[in-house]
Amino acid sequence: MRTLIRVLIAGLLVAGGIATAVGMLPSSGLAQEAKPTMDQEAKPTTDQEAKPTREDAKATALKAAALIAAQGLNEAAKAFNADGEFKQGEIYVNVIDFDGVWKVYPPRPIRVGLNVSGVVDPDGKPIVQEILAIARRDGEGWVEYRWLNPATNRIESKVTFVKRVPDQDLVAYVGVYQ
Numbered sequence: 140m141r142t143l144i145r146v147l148i149a150g151l152l153v154a155g156g157i158a159t160a161v162g163m164l165p166s167s168g169l170a171q172e173a174k175p176t177m178d179q180e181a182k183p184t185t186d187q188e189a190k191p192t193r194e195d196a197k198a199t200a201l202k203a204a205a206l207i208a209a210q211g212l213n214e215a216a217k218a219f220n221a222d223g224e225f226k227q228g229e230i231y232v233n234v235i236d237f238d239g240v241w242k243v244y245p246p247r248p249i250r251v252g253l254n255v256s257g258v259v260d261p262d263g264k265p266i267v268q269e270i271l272a273i274a275r276r277d278g279e280g281w282v283e284y285r286w287l288n289p290a291t292n293r294i295e296s297k298v299t300f301v302k303r304v305p306d307q308d309l310v311a312y313v314g315v316y317q
């Protein structure tokens with residue numbers, strides 16, 4: 140009988156600790172708050188993922204352009220549309236041709252084929268025209284503008300790294316909110 144009571148009390152303490160850890164119950168003297176282990180602290184949860192940086196955007200765009208050059212747009216598009224190194228959270232690869240037509244657009248693949256050359260930000264800045272100008276003139280560079288962040292539903296500053304695919308009239312670009 141004592142063993143049964145001990146098992147029940149231990150179960151209640153564990154359940155109380157779990158409920159406290161997920162915010163269901165206030166902390167009490169019976170249930171101790173769960174503290175993350177070193178492994179949990181080292182690996183952020185999806186809610187706490189590190190915000191991507193300008194360097195992340197640039198590295199991803201450079202890899203994307205190299206992949207298109209090496210394997211062709213159709214094969215590269217498969218990698219760009221799948222969750223992984225080219226598509227994670229805020230980071231994803233867009234590809235347009237020199238006419239401003241979307242060739243890859245992971246957030247809404249149904250929009251592939253649309254001409255977006257006239258797209259402007261809320262301040263009237265011609266974003267796609269600037270992306271194309273940098274790609275043609277310099278081969279790569281940065282474009283800064285303001286855009287609706289779907290995570291916050293607010294207009295925020297965004298910076299995008301643009302990379303022309305070598306020897307092709309294609310541009311890979313990746314942006315991050317600042």
